[in-house]
Amino acid sequence: MTAITLDQANAIIAAGLAKGRELGLQPLAIAVLDPGGHLLAFQRQDGATTLRVQIASAKAGGALGLGVSSRRIGEMAAERPAFIASLGPIAPQGVVPAAGGVIVADDAGLILGAVGVTGDTSDNDELCALAGIAAAGLTPAQSQGQPSTARR
Numbered sequence: 001m002t003a004i005t006l007d008q009a010n011a012i013i014a015a016g017l018a019k020g021r022e023l024g025l026q027p028l029a030i031a032v033l034d035p036g037g038h039l040l041a042f043q044r045q046d047g048a049t050t051l052r053v054q055i056a057s058a059k060a061g062g063a064l065g066l067g068v069s070s071r072r073i074g075e076m077a078a079e080r081p082a083f084i085a086s087l088g089p090i091a092p093q094g095v096v097p098a099a100g101g102v103i104v105a106d107d108a109g110l111i112l113g114a115v116g117v118t119g120d121t122s123d124n125d126e127l128c129a130l131a132g133i134a135a136a137g138l139t140p141a142q143s144q145g146q147p148s149t150a151r152r
Contacts, residue, residue: 004034012133015135019127019131025124028044028128029042035112037064059100066095069101070101073097102133104141105142117129
């Protein structure tokens, strides 16, 4: 496989939204991008604000563009704020330096795409992304670091 399929993208979204409902989170939006950063699938729950498609896509697209999770991009922003701020205007989807953007890879480490979730706290967004990826039978790329425990 060289990319997340539409069926897998829809499974990621369904499971991510289900995880959000299970945890009682705020309305979520989930974007799934192919390895080139193109939007493959997106859903926004009732009550989610209108900018969420851009935020979810920027979390996923930034992760793909830099090869690390959007959580790691947030850490990089603390270390090198001017550099990370300069990426927004040149990145096709933008860059959001907050957890919730997760790269998806196969067993050999080949990038298959990325998932971006937004709507609740960044930690909870990331938990929903990871739940969706797992439910679709896929795995997050190994270079992303460990997610934090969700907080409310």
